Amino acid sequence: MSKAKASIRTPRAQVRGLGSAKHGVGHFIGQRGSAIALIFLVPWLLIGLRTRSAAATAAMMWIEVPLNGLAIFLALGAATYHMRLGMQVVIEDYISRPITRMILLILNTFFCVLLFAVAGYSVVVIAA
Amino acid sequence: MAQIGTGEQRPLSPHLQVWRWHVTMLGSILHRATGFANYVGVALIVLWLFAAAMGPGRYAQYEQIAAHPITQIILFGFTFSIVYHLLNGVRHLFLDAGAGYKPAFASMTAWIVLGLSLIGAAAIWLLAGLVPGVAIGGGA
Numbered sequence: 001m002s003k004a005k006a007s008i009r010t011p012r013a014q015v016r017g018l019g020s021a022k023h024g025v026g027h028f029i030g031q032r033g034s035a036i037a038l039i040f041l042v043p044w045l046l047i048g049l050r051t052r053s054a055a056a057t058a059a060m061m062w063i064e065v066p067l068n069g070l071a072i073f074l075a076l077g078a079a080t081y082h083m084r085l086g087m088q089v090v091i092e093d094y095i096s097r098p099i100t101r102m103i104l105l106i107l108n109t110f111f112c113v114l115l116f117a118v119a120g121y122s123v124v125v126i127a128a
Numbered sequence: 129m130a131q132i133g134t135g136e137q138r139p140l141s142p143h144l145q146v147w148r149w150h151v152t153m154l155g156s157i158l159h160r161a162t163g164f165a166n167y168v169g170v171a172l173i174v175l176w177l178f179a180a181a182m183g184p185g186r187y188a189q190y191e192q193i194a195a196h197p198i199t200q201i202i203l204f205g206f207t208f209s210i211v212y213h214l215l216n217g218v219r220h221l222f223l224d225a226g227a228g229y230k231p232a233f234a235s236m237t238a239w240i241v242l243g244l245s246l247i248g249a250a251a252i253w254l255l256a257g258l259v260p261g262v263a264i265g266g267g268a
Contacts, residue, residue, distance in 0.1 A: 032224065035217050042214055046252060059180050059187070076174065083167045090164065115174045122174075122181035 027085055034082040041075035048072075063126045076119040084112035152231075155238035159216050162209040169206040200258075207252055212245035 009019060048062055048071070063069050087108045095101040147153065179190035193199055219237055222228050228237055253259050 032221065035221065039214065039218060042210065046210075057184075063177075063180065072177065076170070076177075079166075079170050083163070083170060086163045087167055090160065111171075115171060118178050119174045122177040125181040126177075 027088075031082065031085045034078045034085070037078040038075070038082060041071060041078055044071045045075050060126050063123060066127070069123045069127050073120060073123050077116060080112040080116040080119075084108060087112075151235050151238045151242070155216060155219075155241065158212060158242075159220070162213040162216075165206065165209040166213055169209060172203075172206070204249065204253060208245055208249035211248040211252070212241065215241045215245055215248070 007014065013019065048068055063072060088105060091101060091104045091108060095104055176190060176194075179186045194203065216238075219228070219241055223234075228234055254262060
C-alpha cells in the first residue's frame with residue numbers, strides 16, 4: 001500500500017495496468033529516423049516524378065532504372081512506416097473509446113502494410 | 129480517463145477558444161493536417177505505381193482521372209501538403225533538439241516555412257510542366 005501512495009497514479013489505474021507501455025521512446029526515435037530518411041528520399045521522388053508523362057512508357061522507364069526503383073521502394077517504405085506512427089498518435093489523441101481506438105489502430109497498421117506491399121510488388125513487376 | 133471510476137475533479141486544460149491565434153499555432157495545426165493529407169496522398173502515389181505495373185491500359189485510365197480539373201486541384205493541394213510537412217518537419221527536428229524556441233524566432237521560422245511551401249509547390253508544378261499553357265524546361 002505504501003508503494004501505491006508513492007505514485008501519482010490512482011490505485012485503480014495501477015490495478016488496471018494503465019499508463020506507459022514503455023513504447024514511447026521507440027516511437028519517438030522511429031518517427032524522427034524515418035523523417036530524416038524522407039528528407040532525402042522525397043526530393044528524389046519529386047525530381048523523378050517530373051519525368052511523369054501521359055504515356056506509361058516514360059514513367060516505367062524511370063522506375064526500371066535500378067537506383068530509381070530502389071529509391072521508390074525505400075521512400076514508400078519510410079513513408080508508410082512514418083505515416084503509420086503519425087496516424088497512431090492522431091487516433092490515440094482523438095479516439096477515446098477503447099474498442100473503436102483498437103479497431104482503428106489495427107486498420108491503420110493493415111492499411112500501411114498493404115500500401116507498402118503493393119508498392120514493392122509494383123516496383124518488382126515493372127523492373128522484371 | 130480521469131472521469132472513469134475515481135470521481136475526482138481533475139483540472140482540464142484551457143480549451144481551444146481561449147487561445148489567441150498566432151502563426152506557430154497555425155504551423156502546428158497545419159503540420160498535423162498535412163500529415164493526415166499526406167496519408168491519403170501516399171495511397172494515391174501507390175495507386176499510380178500499381179497502375180503503371182498493371183500496364184499501359186490501366187495507366188491511361190489513371191492519367192485520365194488525374195487530368196480532371198478537380199483532381200488537379202486536389203493534387204496541387206497534395207503537393208503543397210508534402211512540401212509543407214517536409215519543411216516544417218525539418219523545423220520540428222530542430223525544435224526537438226531544443227533549438228529555435230524564442231517566440232519571435234519561432235514565429236519567423238513558421239512564416240518562412242509557410243511561404244517557402246507555397247513557393248515550392250508552385251515551382252514544382254511549373255517545372256514539371258503541370259500548369260496548363262505554361263511550359264518551362266520540358267516536362268509532360
